[in-house]
Amino acid sequence: MLELSAVTAGYEPRRPVLRDIDLDVEQGESVGLLGPSGCGKSTLARVAALLHRPESGHVVVDGETVHDWRYRAPRELRTAFGVVFQQPRLSADPRLRLAALIAEPLRAVGRTGEIPRRVEELAATVGLGAELLARRPHEVSDGQLQRACLARALVLRPRYLVCDEMTAMLDASTTAALVAVVEDYRRESGAGLLAVGHDRTLLERWCGRTVHWSQLTGDRGGDRAQDLEPAGRTAPGTA
Amino acid sequence: MTPDAPATPDPVLAVRGLSVRFRMRGDTFVRAVTDASFDLRLGECLALVGESGCGKSVLASALLGLLPGNAETAGSAHLGDTDLMTAGENVLARSVRGRRIGLVPQSPAAHLTPVRTVRSQLEETVRELTGPPRAEVRAAAERAAERAAFPADHLDRHPHELSGGLAQRAATALALIGDAPLLLADEPTTGLDRDLVERTVDELKRHTGDSRALLMITHDLAAAERIADRVAVMYAGRIVEIADAGDFFGARGPRHPYAGRLLDALPEREFTPIPGMPPELTALPDGCAFAARCTRATERCDRLPAFENSVACHHTLEVQRA
Ligand SMILES: Nc1ncnc2c1ncn2[C@@H]1O[C@H](COP(=O)(O)OP(=O)(O)OP(=O)(O)O)[C@@H](O)[C@H]1O
Ligand code: SF4
Ligand SMILES: [Mg+2]
Numbered sequence: 001m002l003e004l005s006a007v008t009a010g011y012e013p014r015r016p017v018l019r020d021i022d023l024d025v026e027q028g029e030s031v032g033l034l035g036p037s038g039c040g041k042s043t044l045a046r047v048a049a050l051l052h053r054p055e056s057g058h059v060v061v062d063g064e065t066v067h068d069w070r071y072r073a074p075r076e077l078r079t080a081f082g083v084v085f086q087q088p089r090l091s092a093d094p095r096l097r098l099a100a101l102i103a104e105p106l107r108a109v110g111r112t113g114e115i116p117r118r119v120e121e122l123a124a125t126v127g128l129g130a131e132l133l134a135r136r137p138h139e140v141s142d143g144q145l146q147r148a149c150l151a152r153a154l155v156l157r158p159r160y161l162v163c164d165e166m167t168a169m170l171d172a173s174t175t176a177a178l179v180a181v182v183e184d185y186r187r188e189s190g191a192g193l194l195a196v197g198h199d200r201t202l203l204e205r206w207c208g209r210t211v212h213w214s215q216l217t218g219d220r221g222g223d224r225a226q227d228l229e230p231a232g233r234t235a236p237g238t239a
Numbered sequence: 240m241t242p243d244a245p246a247t248p249d250p251v252l253a254v255r256g257l258s259v260r261f262r263m264r265g266d267t268f269v270r271a272v273t274d275a276s277f278d279l280r281l282g283e284c285l286a287l288v289g290e291s292g293c294g295k296s297v298l299a300s301a302l303l304g305l306l307p308g309n310a311e312t313a314g315s316a317h318l319g320d321t322d323l324m325t326a327g328e329n330v331l332a333r334s335v336r337g338r339r340i341g342l343v344p345q346s347p348a349a350h351l352t353p354v355r356t357v358r359s360q361l362e363e364t365v366r367e368l369t370g371p372p373r374a375e376v377r378a379a380a381e382r383a384a385e386r387a388a389f390p391a392d393h394l395d396r397h398p399h400e401l402s403g404g405l406a407q408r409a410a411t412a413l414a415l416i417g418d419a420p421l422l423l424a425d426e427p428t429t430g431l432d433r434d435l436v437e438r439t440v441d442e443l444k445r446h447t448g449d450s451r452a453l454l455m456i457t458h459d460l461a462a463a464e465r466i467a468d469r470v471a472v473m474y475a476g477r478i479v480e481i482a483d484a485g486d487f488f489g490a491r492g493p494r495h496p497y498a499g500r501l502l503d504a505l506p507e508r509e510f511t512p513i514p515g516m517p518p519e520l521t522a523l524p525d526g527c528a529f530a531a532r533c534t535r536a537t538e539r540c541d542r543l544p545a546f547e548n549s550v551a552c553h554h555t556l557e558v559q560r561a
Contacts, residue, residue, distance in 0.1 A: 036435075038405065131521055139261075143292055172458070173501055174290060176504045179510075198431075198433065205510055206506070
């Protein structure tokens with residue numbers, strides 16, 4: 001189980017964008033987190049994926065308490081997460097061909113021998129042909145790049161997937177297709193999912209359980225005038 | 240669009256037979272846009288929709304003269320007297336981008352200059368495009384922010400300190416500064432929640448008014464339904480249907496089978512992806528590009544369907560229904 005308890009986090013001292021949040025995701029469970037733009041849900045997603053150190057509170061992953069975040073987090077913990085952000089261009093190294101992009105986390109953990117087979121498998125799963133795999137990010141569309149980013153998130157077979165507005169830039173059919181990829185993976189692997197977004201129809205259709213941000217904050221949060229959460233910039237599995 | 244409508248003024252934008260291909264390694268070509276034709280009139284909003292990678296953004300880049308060096312184009316796109324396809328970079332940079340076409344970009348956070356605050360970017364654009372007296376630049380930039388509902392107390396932030404929604408509004412504010420007659424919005428509502436989507440597109444529609452035209456590229460069919468007068472559906476680089484938005488989203492529904500399946504993929508409808516993938520744009524089939532995924536395909540579909548009566552299909556949905 002992924003447990004967040006009493007998490008307070010932000011970007012400037014004494015100006016937390018979220019306060020005292022509790023949220024659990026069981027193994028195999030899919031949780032949709034709904035909230036308005038700028039409420040802090042992306043920040044919470046980054047804390048959950050060990051990409052942002054909270055000011056206070058606890059994160060426990062399958063019984064193991066997290067003490068360090070980002071590149072300082074122990075490898076077994078870091079690699080337990082696959083993360084997909086809203087804007088693939090911000091989390092894709094522009095120099096890498098899509099095949100190398102998908103393989104990035106494997107290379108980072110030194111499992112280079114698995115690269116050819118895994119990239120081939122995952123490219124088929126997310127629907128990228130050989131021709132697209134040889135291109136660089138600026139030579140593909142956003143949807144094509146997001147397919148590659150989803151493949152990258154799955155390449156280490158994570159125990160938890162954190163999808164922050166994964167489909168916000170995608171058309172209806174690509175959205176349905178990528179959601180199906182995530183769900184197939186979960187069914188087969190038993191992974192847990194935290195899907196963050198603001199499309200109620202989508203999250204309710206996708207996830208077993210949806211919670212609204214206001215339920216987590218007791219209506220304290222969601223101050224849209226604040227609108228402080230920055231767009232995710234860290235590439236998962238790199239660092 | 241009606242045949243016996245009173246003489247309509249010239250369109251703001253007239254696109255004819257526009258094609259874009261990218262030359263790739265080994266002399267293959269990515270045919271990103273093929274033979275696109277449409278008009279856009281004053282006061283009109285045209286929504287361009289279609290599956291990821293179908294060529295929407297490339298079409299927008301072509302209109303702006305922002306294609307990369309390996310692109311080759313054919314056809315024309317007249318903005319008034321200027322053919323955007325043949326105008327030189329000088330003309331495009333000096334008198335088209337920002338001044339006659341305002342661009343609301345697809346990845347606002349990536350489009351904004353990362354090392355500079357929103358205020359300084361707005362002020363620079365104000366100086367460049369409207370050249371007001373020095374003392375008024377600051378106020379003009381603040382008004383620009385206001386028009387796009389960008390909060391004044393965030394003006395001194397850098398792009399990475401903004402949520403997706405705020406970055407989008409900053410980009411919209413930049414696009415409106417030059418008072419261009421054509422607004423080109425590439426996915427202007429990406430990452431916004433429903434309230435903000437509605438506010439943003441209503442705002443774009445309001446800015447369009449009677450004195451501008453809006454070309455909105457979007458994957459958000461609800462946003463398109465909300466403000467579009469007409470809808471153009473793109474598939475594998477071709478426009479396969481252009482329809483009145485009321486008809487398209489209403490009882491009549493789409494006429495092209497692909498458009499029908501795209502609507503069905505919505506989570507409020509079937510939530511089923513269209514099986515398979517669009518063809519690689521390096522190896523387009525000779526016939527209808529949708530045939531491999533189309534349940535209505537017949538032998539006739541091995542021949543390319545002509546774009547007639549606003550749709551390119553041998554077996555349109557209404558014909559079968561009638
Ligand atoms: N510089 C380039 N070189 C080669 N191919 C390119 C280049 N830029 C785009 N393409 C290809 O052109 C096609 C159209 O891309 P485009 O960005 O217009 O898609 P889109 O319809 O905007 O998709 P999305 O909804 O995902 O943004 C895609 O197949 C893409 O891979
Ligand atoms: S032309 Fe044929 S294959 Fe193409 S969309 Fe129409 S029915 Fe389907
Ligand atoms: Mg695009």
